[in-house]
Amino acid sequence: MSLPDLSALWLTARLALVTTLVLLAIGTPLAWWLAQTKSRFKPAIEALIALPLVLPPTVLGFYLLIAMSPNAPFGGFWLAATGDTLSFSFTGLVIGSVIYSFPFMIQPLQSAFEGPVQQAMRTAASLRASRVDAFFSVAVPMSVRGFVTATVLSFAHTLGEFGVVLMVGGNIPDRTRVASIEIYENVETLNYGDAHALSLILLVISFITLFCVFLFNKRFPAHVRL
C-alpha cells in the first residue's frame, strides 16, 4: 500500500479549520443569546439550527446548488462581486460546511452557557462588572468544556462531510476535491489501495480527535468553578 496523494487530505483539514473558526465566530454570540433568551421564537430557532442533524445532505446540497447558481439572486450577486461562481469554489464549500456543522457548534455551547453560567453572570453584574467583561472573565472560563466539545465536534464533523460537497463541489483538485470525495472516486475506479489508505488515515484522525474530547471531558466538569 503506497502513500496516496495527500493534497485532498490537506484540503479537508483546511476546510474543517476555516469552517470551525467561522462557526466559533458566529456560533458563540448566537449560543449565548439562546442560553439567556425568553423569546417565543426560541424553539423555532433551535429547531432550525438542529435541522442538519436530521435532513439528508442531499436536501442541503440541492438547495445550495440552486442558491449558488449565477441565475439565483445570491449566486448572481456573488459572481458579479467576485468574478467567480460560488458553487465549485472553496468559499462555497465553507458556506455549505458551516450550515452542515451548525448544530455541532451551537448545541454544546448553548448548554455550557445555561444555568450556572447565567447565575454567575448575575453575580458579576451585581458586582458592577460590565457585561462584556463578565462574559470574557466569567462565562468563557466556566465554559471551557463546552468550547472544546463544540470546536472539536464541528471540526470532526466537517472532516466527515461528503454529500454536500459531492453536490456543490465539482471535484476540482486543491479547491473542492476533499478526502471523502477522493475516496469515493477511488472506490468507483476500483482503486481500492488508495481508498484503503485514505480511509484509514481519516479513521485514525477522527478517532484520535474524538478520543481527546472524551479524555478532556472526563478531566473537566461540565462547568468549571472559578
Next chain:
Amino acid sequence: MATNFKTTLEKLQTDFEARSGYALNLVSGSTGKLYAQIVNGAPYDVFLAADQARPERLVEDGQANGASRFTYAHGGLALWGPARDDVTPDTLWETDVTRFALANPDLAPYGAASVQLLDRYERRDVFEPHLVYGESIGQTFAFLSTGNAELGFVAASQVLALPEPDRGGYWLVPRQLHDPIAQDAVLLKRGTGNRVAAAFLTYLRSDDARKIIRESGYWTEYGDWVE
C-alpha cells in the same frame, strides 16, 4: 443500468412490458457503483453498463455470462448551453465561459470522450481553470440545468429527452470526433435461467428496440465509424 440510459430504458420498458406481459424492475446508478454492488452480491439479473470494461471484468470474474455480452448502444455527446439560443463548434472558442462542466473522465466514459474532444480542438488548456467535474453524466447535466455551469458536455440522450422549447442551445457532436462510447449489456450470474431477463436481452437486440434507442440520441451500429 447506467444513469445516462435511464429515460431511454424507461421507454423500452413500456414497450417491452406491453409486448411481453413481463414486468421489469429498474435500478439506475453510475456504472462503477453498480459494478461494486454486483460484485458484492446485489440482486440484479441484467446489467446495462455505460462502458465495456465493467461487463468484461464481470465476465472474467465469473459474475456474468460472457456469451450474453453485446453492445446495445453507442453514446452520443452534446455540447450544451441551456441558457443559450445557439451552440455550435465555434462556441468552444468563446473566452468568457465562467464554468465549463463535464463528467469526471476517470469515472464516466462520456467524461473521457469530452476531454478527448477538448484536446482535439486544443481547447483544454484554455478551459482548464473553468472546468468542473460531475461524478456522473447525470450530475453534469444537473450542474448545467441549474445554471451553475453555463456550458458543458453531456449525453445527447439527456438533451434530446427534454421538451424542445427547454433545450436551449446544443450541438450534437459528430461521433467520429471521439472514441466510441460503447455501452455493453450482460446477463449476470443471478439472472441465469431467468426467462424475463433472457426475453429482455433478446428484445434489446430487436429492430423495434434499436429504433427507440436511436431516437433517444444513441447509435446502434458503429460499422461506418472512421478515424
